[in-house]
Amino acid sequence: MDRVADEALIVLEKVNKWFGPLHVLQDVNLSVARGEVVVVIGPSGSGKSTLCRAINRLEPIDSGTITFDGQPLPAEGRALARLRSEVGMVFQSFNLFAHKTILQNVMLGPVKVRKEKPAAVRDRAMGLLERVGIASQADKYPAQLSGGQQQRVAIARALAMQPKALLFDEPTSALDPEMVGEVLDVMTSLAAEGMTMVVVTHEMGFARHAANRVVFMADGQLVEEAAPAEFFANPKTERARDFLSKILTH
Amino acid sequence: MTEFLRVLTDNWSLFADGFSNTVQLFLYSAVGSLVLGTLLGAFRVSPIPALRWFGATYVNIVRNTPLTLVFAFLVFAVPKLDVNIDYFPSACIALTVYTAAFVCEVVRSGVNTVAPGQAEAARAIGMTFDQVLGQVILPQAVRAMVPPLMSVMIAMLKNTTIAAGFSVLEAGAIPAYMSERGEPQFIVLIWITIGFLILITPLVLLQRSLERKWAVSR
Numbered sequence: 034m035d036r037v038a039d040e041a042l043i044v045l046e047k048v049n050k051w052f053g054p055l056h057v058l059q060d061v062n063l064s065v066a067r068g069e070v071v072v073v074i075g076p077s078g079s080g081k082s083t084l085c086r087a088i089n090r091l092e093p094i095d096s097g098t099i100t101f102d103g104q105p106l107p108a109e110g111r112a113l114a115r116l117r118s119e120v121g122m123v124f125q126s127f128n129l130f131a132h133k134t135i136l137q138n139v140m141l142g143p144v145k146v147r148k149e150k151p152a153a154v155r156d157r158a159m160g161l162l163e164r165v166g167i168a169s170q171a172d173k174y175p176a177q178l179s180g181g182q183q184q185r186v187a188i189a190r191a192l193a194m195q196p197k198a199l200l201f202d203e204p205t206s207a208l209d210p211e212m213v214g215e216v217l218d219v220m221t222s223l224a225a226e227g228m229t230m231v232v233v234t235h236e237m238g239f240a241r242h243a244a245n246r247v248v249f250m251a252d253g254q255l256v257e258e259a260a261p262a263e264f265f266a267n268p269k270t271e272r273a274r275d276f277l278s279k280i281l282t283h
Numbered sequence: 284m285t286e287f288l289r290v291l292t293d294n295w296s297l298f299a300d301g302f303s304n305t306v307q308l309f310l311y312s313a314v315g316s317l318v319l320g321t322l323l324g325a326f327r328v329s330p331i332p333a334l335r336w337f338g339a340t341y342v343n344i345v346r347n348t349p350l351t352l353v354f355a356f357l358v359f360a361v362p363k364l365d366v367n368i369d370y371f372p373s374a375c376i377a378l379t380v381y382t383a384a385f386v387c388e389v390v391r392s393g394v395n396t397v398a399p400g401q402a403e404a405a406r407a408i409g410m411t412f413d414q415v416l417g418q419v420i421l422p423q424a425v426r427a428m429v430p431p432l433m434s435v436m437i438a439m440l441k442n443t444t445i446a447a448g449f450s451v452l453e454a455g456a457i458p459a460y461m462s463e464r465g466e467p468q469f470i471v472l473i474w475i476t477i478g479f480l481i482l483i484t485p486l487v488l489l490q491r492s493l494e495r496k497w498a499v500s501r
């Protein structure tokens with residue numbers, strides 16, 4: 034873990050969030066260092082997605098503070114948009130813009146949000162598509178690609194903004210099993226290059242090999258956190274043991 | 284065959300006037316109903332409950348009222364309120380008010396066809412509200428709206444004939460005039476049908492070409 038700098042990039046302090054009567058995030062404290070890869074696991078409904086979405090304020094919180102790169106998250110408007118442009122997000126259902134080609138999907142953010150010159154962005158976008166192995170499909174539309182390919186494009190789209198951190202919410206859960214590997218490969222190489230990542234996933238292999246830290250959530254609380262080897266070998270809480278026994282036997 | 288053509292050539296000015304009025308009625312009402320309907324559609328999907336309620340109420344009332352009644356209201360009832368408008372503008376207003384309810388529903392369902400994840404992804408890369416709407420939501424919603432909008436417009440073109448019953452000389456009023464002149468009704472009706480087919484053709488062609496243009500991306 035020597036590449037993990039001490040400096041925290043994402044800090045959540047006493048974060049609370051309710052959906053009506055449902056207390057989905059309960060006094061959550063979490064600090065993610067620059068270059069660190071944190072995997073979030075936990076049973077369905079435990080608040081993993083909500084946690085992930087709170088970090089770029091797609092989901093506003095009710096109390097507590099979240100700081101990104103030293104700044105508290107802006108409440109709204111242009112400042113919030115700027116923050117979001119620095120935090121990439123990859124969704125379970127890809128969410129590529131259906132009316133744009135693959136290349137346009139990757140270029141849209143830099144051109145419209147950052148107002149960069151299209152010619153320069155195009156080169157960078159093609160480089161990113163090359164990197165995720167989809168350059169030959171640049172002029173197709175999302176619906177013409179497989180799920181695995183679409184998710185790799187979604188990663189390229191997030192990278193095109195040159196983000197300081199990437200959030201992944203179950204990026205492989207909607208994929209056919211044979212396509213999971215190609216997406217995890219891209220994520221693993223990003224992790225190896227020192228990208229700061231928060232990854233909600235059920236892929237225990239990825240958690241073991243690519244994560245610096247595993248965070249276990251249940252009922253809106255961060256129940257346990259540890260280095261992957263330690264977490265999988267001896268989970269401290271009953272809930273984590275129970276959860277692991279269920280998913281590892283599958 | 285010569286008789287068939289003669290009916291048209293002998294009464295050319297009547298046919299020309301009738302259809303020219305039909306086209307004008309159609310164009311004014313198309314523009315009016317698209318503008319009003321889009322506004323009402325925006326109400327229907329807005330986050331403000333009062334606007335949503337207004338949009339829904341308008342649609343429910345107007346859609347469930349026969350068009351003839353809407354015409355009758357504008358042509359007979361409104362003048363009783365000392366508001367004097369001519370038959371032609373009245374007919375335009377009646378068609379606009381009526382068709383706007385259908386346009387509104389097309390707009391609403393068009394916006395709803397855009398998956399919520401699209402707006403979310405757009406926000407996540409840092410787009411402002413305007414950009415999310417202009418770059419991502421509307422371009423996709425419009426694609427979903429074009430085919431049903433064309434159907435609404437074609438239905439409206441046919442609905443223009445109801446104006447004949449309210450003293451507007453449009454294509455639907457031609458048979459009455461022609462029977463006074465003793466022309467054979469059957470041939471007259473065939474010519475009117477042909478006239479409407481000619482008017483509808485550009486709409487159908489426009490619809491086809493837009494659908495083909497956007498087919499790949501959906």
Ligand SMILES: Nc1ncnc2c1ncn2[C@@H]1O[C@H](COP(=O)(O)OP(=O)(O)OP(=O)(O)O)[C@@H](O)[C@H]1O
Binds near residue numbers: 055075077
């Ligand atoms: N917009 C919403 N409105 C109301 N309740 C919500 C909303 N979004 C999520 N919830 C509820 O909040 C709780 C936490 O949801 P969340 O999606 O964060 O869980 P999760 O850990 O990601 O679950 P999963 O593994 O199924 O994705 C769930 O009980 C969910 O039903």
Ligand SMILES: [Mg+2]
Binds near residue numbers: 081202
């Ligand atoms: Mg989730």
